[in-house]
Amino acid sequence: MKCVVVNGTEQKGCTYNLKEIFLDELKPRQLTEFYLPKDAPNYCTGCKLCFVKSETLCPHYQKVEPIWQAMLEADLIIFAYPVYVLRAPGHVKSLLDHLGVHWFAHRPDPRMFNKTAVIITQSIGAPNKEAQKDVKTCLNWLGVSRVKKIGFGMMEGVIWNEISEARRAKFERKIRKFARQFHDLTPANRSLKTKFIFQMCKMMQTLLSKKTPEGQELSPDLQHWIDNGWVVRK
Ligand SMILES: Cc1cc2nc3c(=O)[nH]c(=O)nc-3n(C[C@H](O)[C@H](O)[C@H](O)COP(=O)(O)O)c2cc1C
Structure with a gap:
């Protein structure tokens, strides 16, 4: 299985460790990873060149294109990020803005239509649903029908190594169980x-x-x- 991971933080903390356990369970044949904000495009300037001429003219094309190509080639697209002020981090949203040109409303790529995507999020204690929404909406509009989500509340703190072993073991069991459903990945049916x-x-x-x-x-x-x-x- 080919996987691409868009990591919404460069910290080797809670998000990173949960995602690593997920990948350890999955054991993808091929893996491409991006770490935001380092690999994120700068904010969309609103020039609209992508819509009216070509996305190759976007001032941030060099940053966006490798991520988009990796998404097109992957069997499983993974977004893993922490919740920032109850929503997705700004640099994740900045990437999503640049993918608008590939939405159904513009120039969708049929290679996206049978893909599966995963959203892994965590927060201290806030509900994760709203933070997952921007990414899920974007993936659906890019043509991805099957989007599975999992969210965690760290509760005991935000430093992974300071969280009790019992709690980390509970997280591990939960994310391994979640990952197992992707072992025999079949092309997703298009949703209603x-x-x-x-x-x-x-x-x-x-x-x-x-x-x-x-x-x-x-x-x-x-x-x-x-x-x-x-x-x-x-
Ligand atoms: C700027 C910022 C905003 C955050 N906002 C929230 C929040 O609204 N609710 C919450 O429960 N946790 C919040 N957190 C905590 C993160 O969701 C996360 O648990 C923490 O950054 C640890 O993740 P990491 O080790 O992957 O960096 C915030 C963290 C940062 C840095």
């Missing part, structure tokens, strides 16, 4: 939700196609939908 979003975007592109007169240059988005055979230009 992703099918619905795809159909809505297809309708939108079909309408745009009808409104674009013959001979006028097509938007990169519409051209992409035509090239993939999803919109037929009459």
